[in-house]
Amino acid sequence: MTLTLVTGGTGHLGRDIVDRLVGAGHRVRVFARSPGLRSDIEWAKGDLATGTGLREALRDVDTVINAATCSPIARRGGIRPIDFFRSPSAVDVEGTERLLSLCEDAEIRHVLHVSIVGLEEATLPYARVKLAGERLVRASALSWSIIRAMPFYYLLDRLLSGLAWLPVWPVPTTLFNPVDSSDVADYVVTCAFDGIRGERAEIGGPEDLDLTAFARAYLDARRLHRNILPIGLSEARARGMGFVVSKGVRGRLTWADWLQRNDPGLRRVA
């Protein structure tokens, strides 16, 4: 049986990818700083930022799915002034470079790298870091694929919940189509094994809605009463902030259904 290594397998997308791989009967190894307790997968302890454990993790591996990232915004669920000036590159650039070089040494058959839609026009430093990581993959001599995805619902949820203390929410009036990580994971796993390589069609969610509509749906679902102050943005500004509508593949789960499935009140009752 072939062996697939998932970096970032403890993250939001990575966990969904691992579930699908295991469900489909694949042998899976997760590269993680803190190995978990799951016993139906192999754990390889290591750190992409330093390279510790990476060479050993690649032993006997056929396919690598690189879903690791260091996004301070996603991690804390909010944007701070520092995020407009810099974003750490140790995982997404130097870590990717290290991973690619060791994959070449280990003669890995396929490296699938996860990235983000619209990076060329996005201006946040995290986007510049992701673009630099992508360029390394494209320039590598390996057999590679890149999948770009729209922002995940969990991130939108975190960003909106961070506004809860404000009575009035300033929200840009701009179209975009965020997606659930479970839909992205389905697509990633399909692309990992369908034999096609290179730049794959990007994936976004099923609905192209104004960001204010996403915010209103969030307020309704969470039974919050806040006023929304629509903020007009030029198209260039919106693209710079990553608000685009993806082309290509569409996920199925809607924002309303995701909000219902992830209702913190219902989770407490359950």
Ligand SMILES: NC(=O)c1ccc[n+]([C@@H]2O[C@H](COP(=O)([O-])OP(=O)(O)OC[C@H]3O[C@@H](n4cnc5c(N)ncnc54)[C@H](OP(=O)(O)O)[C@@H]3O)[C@@H](O)[C@H]2O)c1
């Ligand atoms: N979030 C979005 O909206 C979004 C949208 C489009 C594309 N993407 C892309 O999708 C991928 C996954 O994103 P996500 O939101 O699922 O990420 P996430 O939940 O923040 O998970 C990041 C993963 O990377 C691992 N990681 C971080 N630093 C590491 C290090 N030094 N060494 C090894 N592993 C490390 C984390 O491990 P720990 O458990 O040790 O922290 C975690 O497993 C990324 O490539 C991201 O750019 C994300």
